[in-house]
Amino acid sequence: MGFSQGQEALVNSSWEAYKQNLPHYSVLFYTFILEKAPAAKGMFSFLKDSNEVPQGNPSLNAHAEKVFGMVRDAAVQLRANGVVVLGDATLGAVHNQKGVVDPHFLVVKEALLKTIKEVVGDKWSDELSVAWETAYDGLAVAIKKAMN
Template structure:
């Protein structure tokens, strides 16, 4: 994962996440509001969880990713497990696109003035690598079941 990102991009992600982390609960709540508003077709996938549980899961996943961008030996297997689990939930590649665009919009909103093209490129590259790993793992899980 870290191989797809430059050291500067990793640093930008770490710093920007540290800046928005105090608003983490509000950020993930806003993310889901925006996701369900912009992509209502994904809402049924969350029928078996409460909003509070799902928000906690997303925030924990974001923390896991950011804390382990420099530790591919930790992040890789975690993303593989996450991808396999999302396969069980019925996630398909287009859902990852919806989540990615929504996440970027939400991060931009909460980052405020520090959000610029360089930071957007860093988060876009990170999400692209993350989603690819998860989608690939989901495909493997689907073929094994």
């Protein structure tokens, strides 16, 4: 089963909505991650020395935008090619260096979906969830492949 034009459109429109309040949603995203996996704090340079997720941190915002943007790019690639190919060859090495393992991918996926649900509010649907899940899973497979 391929990634449909409708799924890509859902991801794109909610990505645009996410970017409208990037600082707020970035903090929310990392708050969700740390609620689920407090030990992950040490994996992010912008969280290491803080007791809470810092507001207005440019590094935090940039990293969150990169994560969500890569999932959005994965949706585009899935639609066009049926597979996700990493544009950044260093991603595997960085994830290895940080000690990322399979459960971490699940935590990030859950946080990403919870964040998008907040972004879209009453426009949240199973179809939107599946679109983001599928795109994220494609990206995760590509990153894990680069890690090996």
